[in-house]
Amino acid sequence: MPKGPKGEKRPADVIGNAVHVMRIATGEIEEGSPADDGKDPAAKALGAKGGKARAESMTPERRAEIARKAAAKRWSRQPE
Structure with missing residues (x-):
């Protein structure tokens, strides 16, 4: 957008x-x-921090595993 x-x-x-x-x-x-998207600004800020902290604490192998699983899920969907 x-x-x-x-x-x-x-x-x-x-x-x-x-x-x-x-x-x-x-x-x-x-x-x-x-x-106004109806979301609490404090919750949005904490959510952004949490995602970054989670990514930093993961090993590269775990991030790759999650990415592979997400890609497989995206590509397995049938077109409507």
Whole structure:
């Protein structure tokens, strides 16, 4: 998804982006206010730290094992 100059998410399609710009121009929404995704900011910060700590504590062999398992799962899916 495209991001604005301040890192906020923007609609990827042309019509969605036009509607977003129109809402900013008419004052329905503020330009710099990112949408609330309903998640606790503190929990999001801890989650990001936890993932990094987990990756650093793993051996390269374990990371490769997890990556192989994930790739096998992705490629085993049947197209709908």
